[in-house]
Amino acid sequence: MWKPAENLNWQSEATCAKPSNRYALDWFFSKDFKEKYAAKNMCFTCPVRSECLQWALEHRQIWGIWGGKDEVDIRRTLSVSYNGEETRRRRFPNCPYCTARPSKLETSIEELPNGGRWTTAKVVTCTECGFAWRSRTSANAVEAYKQEKSEIKKTKKKKKPSN
Numbered sequence: 001m002w003k004p005a006e007n008l009n010w011q012s013e014a015t016c017a018k019p020s021n022r023y024a025l026d027w028f029f030s031k032d033f034k035e036k037y038a039a040k041n042m043c044f045t046c047p048v049r050s051e052c053l054q055w056a057l058e059h060r061q062i063w064g065i066w067g068g069k070d071e072v073d074i075r076r077t078l079s080v081s082y083n084g085e086e087t088r089r090r091r092f093p094n095c096p097y098c099t100a101r102p103s104k105l106e107t108s109i110e111e112l113p114n115g116g117r118w119t120t121a122k123v124v125t126c127t128e129c130g131f132a133w134r135s136r137t138s139a140n141a142v143e144a145y146k147q148e149k150s151e152i153k154k155t156k157k158k159k160k161p162s163n
Contacts, residue, residue: 008055015046029064036070043068050131053096057133060084069096079141086137092145093138097131103149104128107139 011017016025016039027039043049043065053067056074062084063071071082077096081087092102104127109120122139125132 010048010051010055013048014052015042027065036065039065040068040070050097054131054133057096057135057138067096077138078135079137086140088144089141093141095126095129095131096133098126098129100126100128102142102145105142105145107142110134 015021016028021042024039024042027035027042030036030039043052046052046068049067051067053069055061056066056069057077060078060080062075062078062080062082065071066074069077073096075082076089076091077093079086079089079093093105094101095105106125106127108123108125110123112119112121121134122136123132123134124138124142
């Protein structure tokens with residue numbers, strides 16, 4: 001079940017936030033492959049990796065490395081372009097946490113507790129690892145994937161020769 005990552009207390013527990021790792025902070029926004037690789041590896045040892053990744057997805061952080069995923073991975077998961085606009089991609093998003101296939105992703109609608117302008121949000125949940133994030137664009141991509149698979153099944157049924 002989705003839990004909001006609104007509380008930022010997890011940031012103080014992040015591996016990258018430790019004083020001994022301050023030298024590496026620029027790596028998370030570097031263009032150098034080796035620095036990006038080192039930053040991603042630091043994420044995979046972090047105790048709050050899932051919270052970081054969820055926060056980045058929910059706040060559309062489409063630049064930098066968050067929770068072990070770079071901007072390409074995050075944009076693919078969110079189904080957005082480099083400037084944040086929703087886009088259809090050739091590849092549907094996998095789970096950003098465990099990389100499960102799109103068939104393992106489910107969408108739901110959650111009530112937002114504080115209401116305001118938006119009273120509901122679309123949530124995507126991985127049935128393999130339980131990772132969940134709130135994103136309309138990700139949910140739209142998962143629903144498009146399911147629709148496409150459904151249409152393919154219907155087409156195959158129609159083409160089957162009857163005996």
